[in-house]
Amino acid sequence: MSTDVTAKQPAPAPADSGKGEAGLLQLVLEGLRRNMRQYGMLIALGLIVVLFAVWTEGDLLLPRNVSNLVLQNSYILILAIGMMLVIIAGHIDLSVGSLTAFVGSMAAVFMVNNDMPWPLAVVLCLLMGAVAGAVQGFFIAYGGIPSFIVTLAGMLIFRGLTEIFLAGQTLGPFPKGLQKVANGFLPEAGPDTNYHNLTLLLGFALVVVVVVQEFRDRGRQLEFSLEVPPLKLFLLKLVALSAAILTLTFLLASYKGAPYVLLILGVLLVAFGYVMRNAIIGRHIYAIGGNLAAAKLSGVRDKKVTFLVFLNMGMLAALAGLVFAARFNAASPKAGLNFELEAIAAAFIGGASMSGGVGTVLGAIIGGLVLGVLNNGMNLVGVGTDWQQVIKGLVLLAAVGFDVWNKRKVGS
Amino acid sequence: MAGPVLEMRSIVKTFPGVKALSDVTLTVRPGEVHAICGENGAGKSTLMKVLSGVHPHGTYEGEILFEGELCRFKDIRASEQHGIVIIHQELALVPYLSIAENIFLGNEHARRGIISWTETLRHATELLARVGLKDHPDTRVADIGVGKQQLVEIAKALSKKVKLLILDEPTAALNDEDSGKLLDLILELKHQGITSIIISHKLNEIRRVADSVTILRDGRTIETLDVKDPATSEDRIISGMVGRDLEHRFPERTPHEPEEGRAPALEIRGWTVHHPIDQQRKVVDDVSLSVRRGEIVGIAGLMGAGRTELAMSVFGRTYGRHAGGTVLKDGREIRTKTVPEAVRHGIAYVTEDRKHYGLNLIDTIHRNISLSALSKVARRGVVDEHEERQLAESFRTSMNIKAPTVFEPVGKLSGGNQQKVVLSKWIFAGPDVLILDEPTRGIDVGAKYEIYTVIDKLAAEGKAVVFISSELPELLGMCDRIYTMAAGRLTGEFTRAEASQEALMRRMTKDKEVAR
Numbered sequence: 001m002s003t004d005v006t007a008k009q010p011a012p013a014p015a016d017s018g019k020g021e022a023g024l025l026q027l028v029l030e031g032l033r034r035n036m037r038q039y040g041m042l043i044a045l046g047l048i049v050v051l052f053a054v055w056t057e058g059d060l061l062l063p064r065n066v067s068n069l070v071l072q073n074s075y076i077l078i079l080a081i082g083m084m085l086v087i088i089a090g091h092i093d094l095s096v097g098s099l100t101a102f103v104g105s106m107a108a109v110f111m112v113n114n115d116m117p118w119p120l121a122v123v124l125c126l127l128m129g130a131v132a133g134a135v136q137g138f139f140i141a142y143g144g145i146p147s148f149i150v151t152l153a154g155m156l157i158f159r160g161l162t163e164i165f166l167a168g169q170t171l172g173p174f175p176k177g178l179q180k181v182a183n184g185f186l187p188e189a190g191p192d193t194n195y196h197n198l199t200l201l202l203g204f205a206l207v208v209v210v211v212v213q214e215f216r217d218r219g220r221q222l223e224f225s226l227e228v229p230p231l232k233l234f235l236l237k238l239v240a241l242s243a244a245i246l247t248l249t250f251l252l253a254s255y256k257g258a259p260y261v262l263l264i265l266g267v268l269l270v271a272f273g274y275v276m277r278n279a280i281i282g283r284h285i286y287a288i289g290g291n292l293a294a295a296k297l298s299g300v301r302d303k304k305v306t307f308l309v310f311l312n313m314g315m316l317a318a319l320a321g322l323v324f325a326a327r328f329n330a331a332s333p334k335a336g337l338n339f340e341l342e343a344i345a346a347a348f349i350g351g352a353s354m355s356g357g358v359g360t361v362l363g364a365i366i367g368g369l370v371l372g373v374l375n376n377g378m379n380l381v382g383v384g385t386d387w388q389q390v391i392k393g394l395v396l397l398a399a400v401g402f403d404v405w406n407k408r409k410v411g412s
Numbered sequence: 413m414a415g416p417v418l419e420m421r422s423i424v425k426t427f428p429g430v431k432a433l434s435d436v437t438l439t440v441r442p443g444e445v446h447a448i449c450g451e452n453g454a455g456k457s458t459l460m461k462v463l464s465g466v467h468p469h470g471t472y473e474g475e476i477l478f479e480g481e482l483c484r485f486k487d488i489r490a491s492e493q494h495g496i497v498i499i500h501q502e503l504a505l506v507p508y509l510s511i512a513e514n515i516f517l518g519n520e521h522a523r524r525g526i527i528s529w530t531e532t533l534r535h536a537t538e539l540l541a542r543v544g545l546k547d548h549p550d551t552r553v554a555d556i557g558v559g560k561q562q563l564v565e566i567a568k569a570l571s572k573k574v575k576l577l578i579l580d581e582p583t584a585a586l587n588d589e590d591s592g593k594l595l596d597l598i599l600e601l602k603h604q605g606i607t608s609i610i611i612s613h614k615l616n617e618i619r620r621v622a623d624s625v626t627i628l629r630d631g632r633t634i635e636t637l638d639v640k641d642p643a644t645s646e647d648r649i650i651s652g653m654v655g656r657d658l659e660h661r662f663p664e665r666t667p668h669e670p671e672e673g674r675a676p677a678l679e680i681r682g683w684t685v686h687h688p689i690d691q692q693r694k695v696v697d698d699v700s701l702s703v704r705r706g707e708i709v710g711i712a713g714l715m716g717a718g719r720t721e722l723a724m725s726v727f728g729r730t731y732g733r734h735a736g737g738t739v740l741k742d743g744r745e746i747r748t749k750t751v752p753e754a755v756r757h758g759i760a761y762v763t764e765d766r767k768h769y770g771l772n773l774i775d776t777i778h779r780n781i782s783l784s785a786l787s788k789v790a791r792r793g794v795v796d797e798h799e800e801r802q803l804a805e806s807f808r809t810s811m812n813i814k815a816p817t818v819f820e821p822v823g824k825l826s827g828g829n830q831q832k833v834v835l836s837k838w839i840f841a842g843p844d845v846l847i848l849d850e851p852t853r854g855i856d857v858g859a860k861y862e863i864y865t866v867i868d869k870l871a872a873e874g875k876a877v878v879f880i881s882s883e884l885p886e887l888l889g890m891c892d893r894i895y896t897m898a899a900g901r902l903t904g905e906f907t908r909a910e911a912s913q914e915a916l917m918r919r920m921t922k923d924k925e926v927a928r
Contacts, residue, residue: 224802227817278795280786287783290772297730297761297769298784298837299751357774 027233040406041350041366041399048370052377059380060373063255066248071183071327073372074261075100075320077365079343080350081272082316084364087347088276089309090289090356091147095136095154096317096343100336102158103129103321108171108331111178118175126318132158133314134307141306155340163333172330182326185256186263195250196257203249207242214238261323265365268316273361285309289356345392346371349399370395415480417442417607418463418576423474425458425467425631432458433472434631440576445598445608447618447639450628450653451714451882456611459628460578464498465491478576495575499565501584505553512536512549515568539567542604543597558690559590566597577601578609583617584716587693595621613714615646615921627652647914650921654884654913662889663861663868667908668707675743676702677876678759678845683737685718685725695732696722697900703845703876708867710891711880712916718900719880720764723847727761728754741845755784760843762834764850764880766827770834773823777815778804780822780833785841807836812862828859835866846870847878852886864890884913898922 052060059065079096086093103125110121132154139150173179190197214234221228228234252258276282287295288302296302320339325331350367352359371392378388418440425433433455440446448456461467463476465485476483478494485491488498505514512532521531536549543563547556553564562582569577579598583591598608598621612618618625619639627634627649634652637644685696696718703709713719724731726739728751739748741757748754754761763769771780782789782800789800804818811832815825822833831851838846848867852860867890871877881887887894894911896904896919904919 220798221801224798226798226801226805274794278797280790280793280795283779283783283786283795286775286779287772290774291768293769294772295783297727297751297763299728299755300783301752353774357772 024232024236027230028236040402041363041370044399045366045370045373048373048377052373052380056377056380060377061251063251065376065380066251067185067255067259069372069376070259070262070265072376073368074259074265075324075327076339076342076346076372077265077368078268078316078320078323079339080346080364080368081268081361082313083340083343084347084350084352084359084361085272085276085285085309086147086313087344087352088289088356088359089285089306090292091140091306091309092344093136093147093151093310093313094340095132095151095158096313096320097336097339097341098155098158098162099129099132099314099317100321100324100339101162101331101333102132102165103318104325104331104335105162105165105171105333107174107322107325109165111174112171112331118178122178122322125322126315129318129321130311130315133317134311136314137307137310140310141303147310162335166331166333168333170330170332172328174326174329178322178326179329181260182323184260186258186260188257195253196255197253199249199253199257202258203245203253206249207245210241210245211238264319264323269361269365276361281305281308286357289358291357342371343368345396349396351403353403367399370399416440416477417479419477420459420463421475421477423459423462423472423476425455425462425472432631433462435633436474436628436631437633438626439636440607440609441624443602443605443607444623445602445610445621447622447625448609448611448628449613449615449618449625449649451884454628454653455631456628457580458631460498460580460609460611463491464488464496464578466498492572495573496578497569497572497574497576498578499562499569499580499582501580501582503558503561503565505561505564507554508552510550510552511540511545511547511556511564511567514553514564515539515549515571517568519572535571536567539570542570543567544593544600557590558585559587559593562586562590562594563597566601574606576607576609578611580611581613581715582610583612583614591617613716613921615649618649619646625649629653646921647918650914650917654917662886663865665708665868665890666872668704668871668892674704675740677705677742678703678878679740679743680722680726681738681740683722683726683739684735685721685732686735688732691733694735695900696725699737699897699900699902701895701902701905703878705844705874705876706871707893708871708877708879708891710887710894711878711897712882712884712887712894712920713880713897714882714920716899717897717920719897720849721900722897723761723849723878723880724763726754727751727759727847755841755843758842758844759847760784760838760841760845761847762838762849762851764853766830766834770837771822771830774821776819777808777813777822777825777833778818781807781818781836781840784837788840788842803840804836807840811836811866826855826859828855828862831855831859831863832866835863839866839870843875845876845878847880849880850882851879852881852883860886884916887911887916888913896920 049060079100083093083096106128107121107125110116110124111118136150136154139145140147186196186198186202188196188198218228218234276285284295284300284305287298287300288305292302321336324335346368347359347364348367349370350359350363350365352363374392374395375388378391383391416439418438420436420438423433423436424431436455436459438459448459450456458467462472465488468486469484478496483491483494506517509517515536516532521528521535533549540547540549543566545560545563545567547560553561566577582594586594595617598610601608610622622639624636624638625644626636629652637648679702681700683696683699684694687693687695699722701709711719721731725734726748729749730751738745740746746757748757748759767773772783778801781804782795786795789796789803801818807813808815808818813825813829813832813836815829822830825833835851851867852863855863864886867877867879879887879891888911892908894906894916895902896906896916898920903922904916906915
């Protein structure tokens with residue numbers, strides 16, 4: 001899942017250039033120490049993966065299971081991206097689980113009851129999600145009602161509407177095309193290589209793009225005569241990144257290939273990572289969450305930004321609702337139960353702060369994956385859902401506790 | 413005559429990097445109203461915090477004798493047990509509790525943790541009668557005005573069997589009528605045998621209620637005067653407050669030559685602003701002023717004079733309710749109803765409270781600097797990070813911001829360096845008019861000089877600078893012209909040649925009855 005090239009901070013260069021000769025290990029440790037917050041959760045994710053890989057005697061990393069992991073968690077990850085933006089802006093959204101179910105039910109009404117062509121229905125559903133988010137955003141940004149209250153109301157309203165539209169029943173099945181998007185894989189192509197060719201091609205292409213992009217970035221930095229991380233560290237990072245991409249590529253390619261959903265997620269991750277890091281609106285989201293008063297006095301249109309953040313959340317919730325409904329091939333009144341809590345937990349595990357202004361889109365994905373791997377791994381080793389909840393709760397507490405402790409140690 | 417009720421001897425209080433009180437002695441006689449006055453930052457509030465135990469024993473040097481007894485207060489409770497009660501400028505009332513509940517907060521009439529409401533009500537009614545407040549004790553504090561809230565605070569103090577009442581600028585937030593009532597109450601309490609210390613800038617108030625006045629300056633006691641002595645004129649007090657030499661250093665400035673026939677860069681006409689909550693109160697009252705390109709214009713005034721409120725109100729209506737007046741840029745009327753509008757017209761406001769209104773403390777230097785004008789380093793809504801970083805680096809060098817990299821969170825910098833980041837941010841926005849609100853507050857002398865140099869350079873580049881400050885020497889050292897404000901009104905205008913500390917202070921302490 002390390003497909004993202006944009007959400008990384010440029011590693012600050014060591015203060016004096018005399019360190020150029022230092023050992024590679026030392027450089028790595030130095031880099032890690034400086035970016036504890038950044039890499040802490042990534043390392044934790046790695047440890048959890050290793051732990052369950054050993055515990056399940058390798059079953060966790062079977063190609064089939066990796067594929068499943070992606071499919072199972074896609075909707076939570078989609079929600080987590082939007083939730084991260086909401087939390088960075090200093091708000092919360094409790095309505096996304098209900099909204100997911102609501103959009104799923106609307107999708108069923110459109111496609112199952114009225115035989116609407118599925119691409120049209122998808123566009124309509126996304127629009128509805130955006131409108132739902134915009135309405136909530138309007139009350140929050142322009143009405144001045146706390147987001148907790150507005151979205152708590154939304155949570156009740158959308159859940160209720162779902163039950164009204166479905167009349168308590170489960171509706172299905174969905175058109176084949178939509179099912180394929182949510183559950184299917186990239187098509188087979190080319191000669192028989194025992195691997196899924198298109199996936200391999202995609203993986204290799206991604207590595208090339210990442211490497212070229214990173215080198216161009218470094219070149220630009222040098223052009224502006226800015227300090228850059230030492231070459232050794234830079235190369236090591238590239239190697240690690242490429243290795244991660246290729247491992248995932250081969251795992252997926254030796255089963256049925258890359259799921260479509262993975263592509264959707266990849267696009268979302270890159271796009272939102274880029275927006276949050278490089279677009280003006282992204283900066284403004286960080287600014288209003290970090291210090292609303294200062295942002296206002298700097299000319300940030302805080303109300304508009306807040307409004308857009310919730311509109312976006314609504315649209316992503318709609319997307320998650322579509323993926324969820326299509327995956328299970330049915331719209332159910334109980335769909336999306338507690339999704340908001342999973343998404344919020346993912347964002348906080350991934351480094352968001354309760355008071356806003358902090359977090360990255362990549363962090364939300366990592367947080368979501370931590371939860372996803374825990375779920376999957378515990379299922380594989382046969383831990384009951386009762387204990388799964390207890391453990392996930394403890395992990396959330398530990399992750400945020402570590403963050404708080406780490407911050408206090410650094411001193412702010 | 414009995415000995416003093418309170419003696420504070422050779423009090424020294426140091427904060428990291430700053431000596432707030434370097435040798436203060438205060439003697440208060442029983443049953444008198446003792447005024448303390450001095451410029452902002454002279455150490456008045458710190459002294460009262462030492463006395464009331466906010467700064468506990470052991471964090472300061474010197475000794476405090478109350479009723480002849482050596483006191484070592486470890487917190488506010490300890491001083492209150494001795495009958496010393498302080499009423500802070502920002503009232504410490506819980507708005508959604510009733511008057512009675514507020515009076516006895518932390519000191520409830522209760523038996524085994526259960527509040528006795530009849531007892532509470534009876535006692536509250538009694539106390540309210542003593543302070544002359546006719547509202548029912550069950551009224552919510554949020555529903556009464558600031559003047560009455562001040563009375564509730566005093567009732568609260570009375571409930572603690574107060575012997576020495578300390579009031580920190582009690583009339584700063586009040587209108588004339590409420591101020592008058594409050595001052596009468598202080599005199600009434602004096603007859604009941606309660607000694608008061610009152611911190612005030614307003615010389616007419618001091619003359620009205622005080623028996624003696626102690627003047628502080630730069631953390632030292634200058635003198636204690638008998639107010640009833642005819643030799644103690646207002647001028648006498650003023651010269652005590654400001655009588656310091658111009659020892660601070662300022663960059664050499666070539667005074668600004670006004671260009672003939674060119675409209676001022678910024679002109680404000682008849683600007684009036686009402687308080688955001690208490691809408692009867694005019695916080696800024698019919699103010700007109702102007703500043704030309706290349707000119708540094710000071711606004712002098714004491715706390716509560718309305719300087720910040722004026723600036724913020726002009727800058728995108730970020731304070732209060734606008735009730736009249738126009739803004740002209742280069743002779744043409746402009747709209748500045750929102751911050752983006754003000755910025756677009758080339759106005760920048762550098763806040764006095766950089767931590768709350770100026771910076772995103774958890775974000776980095778480079779992102780703070782670029783925030784006010786991100787579009788300058790962006791194309792089609794996308795920020796060019798490298799350009800942004802390079803820009804921040806250039807400010808780090810030119811403004812001498814002391815930080816290892818521009819990726820350092822701003823919260824970790826010292827006050828002086830934070831101020832340089834705020835200034836960088838607004839210089840980057842490329843304004844024609846900069847309104848600087850207390851730009852050197854809370855920073856050390858070396859950094860101050862650097863800030864002065866930057867301000868001087870900005871003016872030399874042809875920018876118009878409005879310099880709001882409570883420190884008269886820096887205004888005298890930097891400005892081409894200085895306006896004075898008091899109680900929301902403009903009370904004077906001085907050229908560089910006319911201005912002196914005494915003349916300015918006289919206009920700054922004028923309260924309402926302005927002779928213009």
